[in-house]
Amino acid sequence: MNQYYDLDKGKNVLFMNDASSTSGYSSGNSPTSTTQSLSPAHSPETMALQTDFANLNLPTGNSPQPLPLQNSPYQHQLLNNGGLGQLDASNLINSAAVANATSFGNMYMDHQYYVSAPAAVPPGQHFGYHQNSPAAGGDNKHVPQLRIVEQPVEKFRFRYKSEMHGTHGSLNGANSKRTPKTFPEVTLYNYDGPAVIRCSLFQTNLDSPHSHQLVVRKDERDVCDPHDLHVSKDRGYVAQFINMGIIHTAKKYIFEELFKKKQDRLVFQMNRRELSTKQVQELHQETEREAKDMNLNQVRLCFEAFKIEDNGTWVQLAPPVYSNAINNRKSAQTGDLRIVRLSKPTGGVMGNDELILLVEKVSKKNIKVRFFEEDEDGEIVWESYAKFRESDVHHQYAIVCQTPAYKDKDVDREVVVSIELLRPSDDERSFPPLPFRYKPRDAIVSRKRRRTCSSANSSSSGNVSSNNSLDLPKTLVLAQPPNGATSHHDQTISQEFGRYHLDDLLNSDHFRKIIEHNSAELEKICDLDMGELQADGHGRSEGPSSRNLTIKYLSAIFKIFDQDRRTRCETSRRQVEELFTNHALQNDNNDTLLHEVISYKKDNLKLAFKTIQVMNYFKLSELANSALNADGDSALHVACQQDRPHYIRPLMGLECSPNQQNHAGNTPLHLAVKEERMNCVESFLNGMPTLRLDLSLKNDDGLTPLHMAIRQNRYDVAKKLISHDRSSISVANTMDGNNALHMAVLEQSVELLVLILDAQNQNLTDILHARNAAGYTPLELARHKANERVVQLLEKVYPEKGELAMTWIPRKVKEEIDSSSDESSDAGQLEIKSEEMDIKMEDEDSVELDLSSGRRGRDSDGTQMNPEPRHKLQLLLKNKSLYDQLSSLLNEPVGHGPDPKLAKWKRVARQSNLEQFICLWLTADGLLDHIMEDGASVDIGAFIRALQTIEPQAYALLDRDLH
DNA sequence: CGGGAATACTG
DNA sequence: CCAGTATTCCC
Structure with missing residues (x-):
């Protein structure tokens, strides 16, 4: 084993070759020249020196030099060799x-x-x-x-x-x-x-x-x-x-x-x-x-x-x-080619879709965007180039181009191809290639859909509406089960559970109160609600004419429903179905009545539940499930978009499929996550049989709901999703091949990392070693992109060299993390308690679970977490005597004002933006229960402010404990 | 170190 | 002088 004298560090280094170096510019016997000659070449003194140097005589080879290497065993060699000539x-x-x-x-x-x-x-x-x-x-x-x-x-x-x-x-x-x-x-x-x-x-x-x-x-x-x-x-x-x-x-x-x-x-x-x-x-x-x-x-x-x-x-x-x-990495001519981001990962087989690539520095005269497809053996079976002009290269960092058409314009399923940058001057490619999915033409898809639908219909028992729905016009796209092979199975299951949930709902006190008892006054309710609609405007679209239309159709339908109450005849059913269908056709967005009724700007529970009830009564679940608007949205999508969690269960009861993907590939759950509607997310996940919800569905951005939650750094949402179904953790997104862990790394969120690692206790190795599209494992990605804390955490989790695998030892890591950061203010018992109310995973290794719970307190610096007062108020309400005091205070009527019968709690509810629920509650308890159980959706701040003005005494009760 | 801002250069 | 790059400097 040799030693090497490291010139920089002035010490011997093992494993290196034994040799020594001197500068060719050292001139030999002048003490000053040693230092001078070391200056970079174009400084004035260097120039002078080098001119001299050119005239020097040959060094003798043994003239001593004052090199500062006194402790080097090789000093003599350096000295002897000093001043080597050119x-x-x-x-x-x-x-x-x-x-x-x-x-x-x-x-x-x-x-x-x-x-x-x-x-x-x-x-x-x-x-x-x-x-x-x-x-x-x-x-x-x-x-x-x-x-x-x-x-x-x-x-x-x-x-x-x-x-x-x-x-x-x-x-x-x-x-x-x-x-x-x-x-x-x-x-x-x-x-x-x-x-x-x-x-x-x-x-x-x-x-x-x-x-x-x-x-x-x-x-x-x-x-x-x-x-x-x-x-x-x-x-x-x-x-x-x-x-x-x-x-x-x-x-x-x-x-x-x-x-x-x-x-x-x-x-x-x-x-x-x-x-x-x-x-x-x-x-x-x-x-x-x-x-x-x-x-x-x-x-x-x-x-x-x-x-x-x-x-x-x-x-x-x-x-x-x-x-x-050796190429200069900084130059656009010779540097690395890299696609940083695609504006979208999909396009039509016909090509000419606009695609924007964000790229590392390129030169517009020397760059191409290559699409190619390989077979299993890596043979290129197709290639083509995107179209763009020099002026489409934006400041060397973005390329706006048109996708090339795919070789086969009649494919009936998505084809995944690859995209890379190509620099003609040196044939350099970007690496790795990014996946791009060609989507089949609509015509082909609908042909295929037709087949799927008709077969599905024929297999479902005696459903008369099937032919009818096939005749729906092109814009009212029929839903197809996400996966043909399991559709039948899914349907059976959904029927079972669907009925259960809907019946549950229909039998509930609230629902009966709202709808059943009012059936006699149906016309009156409708009139009333229509009036409100006209006054309040419409949540989604259009002007008064569309509203009038809706009113007309709904009135007609409710009328039929009312008349049919006892007979339940097939003619009525068909009439109602036809009204639904016709209505959807006449409206720009192809929203059905169902879409509209659950998306009114001012949530109208009566109307919506009534509509759902009617549809259920006439067994129009097929219609509810298959009628999508022009965006491919089902009623569930709309419910999520508009943050109407209370419709989710009833709609699923109507067999509205939670796995339906709209034109952007989003399921309702995607939308709920995207819009950060925690209540909707919960409605989907709580108690929902795993079979029904497919959490691994990816939208057109290539993301599952979990991916989106992580990308939005929503610990709460991610946790909910993971506790429902852990298997989606290891799914890699199609955008950049990152799995949940990769993505948590990019968020630099220790909370998310721990959450994921905890949940994945059983087969950590998979996600630890999964490589993203750029070829990085989560740890490598962390080294590249994340802060020290994240890297440290991950390094502890990865198996040491030589070990085959290591199991995740959360407690150990937790201790280390906790001891390494004291900045987190104390979580406080309240929060930890509230955390315990979270749904636990049914995991035999539940030892690990309380880690993630305990971590919540560390979020003092996290911006995404729930604000503090929420939990406190919720917990305070658990105190029976406090609850009762509040309840009785709020049940008092407002002493003055236009309506003396109006109870204070109603006014409070109204000012807390909870008005739409008032009809569901009989007393203040309804409001208080709602806050306790559904706090996430409540604007606690508004509630407290409302309390302060309307019932100062009640506010005083809370004030002491809240601050 | 890599990323990126500031400044210089060029048709 | 402008737009688009290239170079240089800075953190």
């Missing part, structure tokens, strides 16, 4: 300026050059002396030869001089990883004396130095190339060039830097004789030519080997070898 022949034959090339030519002869196929000489290089080399057929085994053992990385950020403060990471080897790191490395073969291996920066298309600087950090200074490492029999012949950086020479200095480099090389090739005026002139011209079109974003390393003769002359041992090109 000697190079690689540019010799090519250079028109070189008159006395013969001496070098002889030198090669002496050493019997063998031109190997060095690891990586870029194609297209034909250097004179290579071709003229007499090595062909020589004794390969005994000819000195340099080989690149480790190439430099392909991409590296070139830094400007002004950026070279502090460390910026070094030029690593192509195979470098976090550990072990590698560095560019060459080996000298077939030589056994002491030798010097030099590394310098070259252009990629010319056999000439590059104006940029290859620097090594040393004693707080950047030492410019060339860099020489000493090798010998004792140390081995491996030269590893560590801690190098590339300085991007500013444009204005390109010429002079290049000239300097070329001049230095020439001088030493000529054994340090002065250049003639003519030579200088020629060099000048050549440099001008080269500087004009030098590629500033691409360089390569040149490695050379020398031996030092006793008289101090340097003799080239082996031909130079060149590394692969």
Whole structure:
């Protein structure tokens, strides 16, 4: 095992090759020149120095230098080797300026050059002396030869001089990883004396130095190339060039830097004789030519080997070898291509859909958007390019393009293809490709739908409406079960549970009170409600005419219902059905009466429940389930959109499918999550049989409800979803392939992470090792994107190297997290208690559950969590005596005002935005119960303010405990 | 380190 | 002078 003297740290490092380096610019015996020569090349003093340097005599090789390396065991070597001169022949034959090339030519002869196929000489290089080399057929085994053992990385950020403060990471080897790191490395073969291996920066298309600087950090200074490492029999012949950086020479200095480099090389090739005026002139011209079109974003390393003769002359041992090109990561010409985001992951097979790509810096003249499809073997079966103009590339960071048509315009299902950026100049691709889903044409889909529907209908027992619904016009799209294979099963189940829920509801006191008892006055109610409708306006659409229409239809339907109460005849049923259908046709949005009635701006419970009841009575569940409006929304979608949680159960009772996806692919639950309607989410999930709700459905953005909840950083929603069905945790979204854990990482939410890890206790490995579309596991993503806390948390969860797996030990992590952050103010008992009311997962490992509960208190900094007073008020109401006091106070009538019979609680309810519930409550208890049980939907602040004005005494009761 | 703002350059 | 990039600097 060798040791290496690390120039930066001034100490020996294991595993490194034993070699040492000095700056080629060190001039030898002047103490000041050591420091001066280290300055970046285009500073004035450097220029002066280098001019001097060109005129220096050869160093003797043993002149002591004041290098500050007193504690180094290799000090003598450094000293001895200090002040190495510039000697190079690689540019010799090519250079028109070189008159006395013969001496070098002889030198090669002496050493019997063998031109190997060095690891990586870029194609297209034909250097004179290579071709003229007499090595062909020589004794390969005994000819000195340099080989690149480790190439430099392909991409590296070139830094400007002004950026070279502090460390910026070094030029690593192509195979470098976090550990072990590698560095560019060459080996000298077939030589056994002491030798010097030099590394310098070259252009990629010319056999000439590059104006940029290859620097090594040393004693707080950047030492410019060339860099020489000493090798010998004792140390081995491996030269590893560590801690190098590339300085991007500013444009204005390109010429002079290049000239300097070329001049230095020439001088030493000529054994340090002065250049003639003519030579200088020629060099000048050549440099001008080269500087004009030098590629500033691409360089390569040149490695050379020398031996030092006793008289101090340097003799080239082996031909130079060149590394692969190193590209500037910062440049749009050579940097990484990456698609950051797609405006949408889907499009029609016909193409020409507008698609917006956010991308990393691209050049509009040199970029294409490629769509392609591979078969199972990775063979390209189709490719096409998106259409866009140069002007569609927005500021190098976005591309607005038209999707190409898919090869087969008659596919009847979605086809997933890939999108990548392609840079024609170097055939570089973005990685990884992003998935894009081609959607079949509507015509094809509806043909297919028709089939599905009719078969579904024929299998359902004697449903007369089936033919009817098939005849509905095109815009009133029929719903199809999300999955044909299980539809029948689903239906059976939904019927069972549906009936149960609806009957439940119908038998409830509230419902009876609202509807049953009023049946005799049906007409009156309708009149009343219609009047209200006209006054209050409409929640969703249109003007008075549409409202009148609705009223007309509803009146007619209710009339039929009323007349039919005893007979329940088929004719009435058909009439009602027809009225529903006709109504939907006449309305712009194709909303059915059901859609409308549950989405009135002013929620009208009576009307809505009545409508539901009528539909149920006439067994119009098929209609309720299949009638979608122009957006593909079912009544459930509308209920969620409008935040009407109380309709969700009844509608599901009507067999309105919770898994129906609208035109944006959203299920009602998606909408509930999206709009952050916690009450709706709860209505869906509480006590709902798992079979009915499919939590793994993805909308057109490729997201499940859980993904959306995480993306919105809604711990409460995510928790609800996860406790209902854990299996959706491991689902990767189609947007970027992230699973729930990835997404929680991006939210930098420790709460979400713990929630997910807890719930996934059983098979953590899956989600821990799942790679997203960019190829990152959650941990890797965290290292890249998240803060230290998140990374630390995840690192604890991942199995240690060597271990096969580790089970999630929440308590341990919890302790560590808790101890590592004291900023969280105390949760307070109230909140923890309230948390206990949450639904628990039916998990035998429920030990873990209380972790996530306990964590709630940490949300003092979390913006998404419920505000404090909510819980407190809810808990206070649990106190029986307080509750009773409040109740009796609020049951008092308001002493004054227009309606003396109006109880205070009603007024409070009205001012707390709970008016729509008043008809459901008989006394103040209704209101208080509602707040206790359904607090999430209540604006507690408004309630308290209302209390303060309407019933100050009651407010006083609470005030003390609330603050 | 990477991201990005500020400033310079160019047709 | 403008728009669009390229360069440089800053955090």
